[in-house]
Amino acid sequence: MDTGTHIAMGVALGGIATIDPTIHDNPVLFGAVMVGTIVGSHAPDFDTVLKLKNNAVYLRHHRGITHSIPLVIFWGFFISSLLYIAVPNSPYFTLWRWTALAVVIHVFVDIFNAYGTQALRPFSNRWIALGFINTFDPVIFVAHLIGFGLWGIGLHPTAVFLSIYGLLSLYYLKRYWQKRVLEHKLLLYYGENEVEGIYTSPTIKQSIWRLAVTTKNSFYVARAIDGNIQIVHQFPRVPLPNNKLIATAKTDKNVAAFLSFSSVYRWEMVEYENYKEIRFIDLRYRSKDHYPFVAVVKISNNLDILNSYTGWIFSEDKLQDKLLIEDD
Template sequence: MDTGTHIVMGLALGGIATLDPIVTADPQTTHAVIIGTLIGSQAPDLDTILKLRNNAQYIRNHRGITHSLPAVLLWPLLITAVISFFFPAANVLHLWIWTFIGVILHVFVDIFNAYGTQALRPFSNKWVALGVINTFDPFIFLIHLVGIIIWQLGAHPGYTFFTIYGVLFLYYIIRYYLRRQVKLKVRSIIDNVTDIIISPTYRFNQWHIAVVTDQFFYVARAKNNEIMIQDKFYKRPIPDTPVIKAAVKDKNLAAFLSFSPVYRWEVDEYDDHYDVRFIDLRYRSKGHYPFVAVVKLNLKLEIMNSYTGWIFSEEKLQKKLEFIPS
């Protein structure tokens, strides 16, 4: 989920914690637990700072080790130790329990996005991505805001958010059902399907779809369970050529390939260089595919420059390639 949603979820969990009599028995414990749930709900996204380094590091590592099983165990211990220093009278056990729940909640809700997490590390590096909820879901965010306002107006936060989370449980079931219906509809109109990648949008009943068959890639959109095919590409294996072999050694392209499950590729030869481009097919927007990896090589197959990330015009892409060193 997005940062804002994780913040309101942390506050909501702090509200639910007031149902714990140990938490409400002591003001220090109450304050410590609310801070713990808030920080715990944010901690796994500490890897976002990698974006300051470069996109390749961010793509390779975001929602990776910081969302893994060892991290889920370590974050609550670290957070509890720090908070206990400032609130020495707080109940350490219950502070740890609620902080632990905050961390688990963060990783759990991220699994329902199309981006997903590597939550099964170190046992598996597979990305767990259910594609049920958009990274930002207006309903989830707004219902949390409503709960916070009701809390501020004097209602009991525990019962308020317990009720809201009951509603959200039903909401997730409905979203899962809708996604399943889209998947069934795709299989009914496209033959020889080997994989379907469905990405939710912020609109309740609209979805981005990438379909893999034995011969083609299809890019489609679902609206109210109606499937609209937007593009169709021949499924071409990556060629074993000197240009491609040189390009895949680049850190940006390697990061793209480690993350993207469905893409097409292009190789263009110019008078003084080669342009190798890989295009993710999951995120079509207004006829454009904004998530790409591009490598420029000279005629000696030396990497001149490269870029991976979100780009919305060819002009901006060329500017990125001009100023980012390889």
């Protein structure tokens, strides 16, 4: 989820915590718990500071190790311990319980969008991305705003937010059902024996979905509007060659980071006089006939890596700015 929704969930959880009489009747403890749920609801995304280093490091670790089981446990104990130091007379177990729950909820809700998390690490490095809730979902965010309004006019926050989360559970089921209907249509069209993967990505608009399909011989990029699926691009599924050039490309940090994350991509190569440019293009995030999530590497004829980049680029000019090769 986006940062705003994560924080909104932290505030809501702090309100639900007032179901505990010791919290409800103790303003200092309530304040400490609220801080814990707000910080805990955002803590796994502290890895955004990795962007300051480079995109490759960020891509490898964002929603990776920072959303893993060991780090989820760590965040709960670390944040609640700091709060206990700040408010030493508060019951530690109460601080830890609600803070840890906020961290768990953060990781849990992240698995429902197309980006996903490696929430099962260290037992599995598989990305869990269910792909039926948008990173920013207006329904979920507005539901929290309504809850804050009802809380503000005097209704009990526990009753308010438990009711809202009950309704949102039904909303999640509805979105999951919409995803399954789209998948069923694609399986019927291409044949269950041909389809090797279907990747769904809901948009901010309820009726529009982005789709990517992998079959034995092709990649298909599609768009669904009101349940009607339109294929917008088809690409031949060409395996990466097993040669020294590709082996060199895979050693590049940006390419390696991209390949560790992307579940469906195509590649292309352009030869120039003194170097070759290899592009890896993720097919899940098509936007206005453009595929913005890429990894690009330029390799000299002597198999030296000249330059590379991975990340989100929305124009060719900006991409080339990232890949300028200075003349000797």
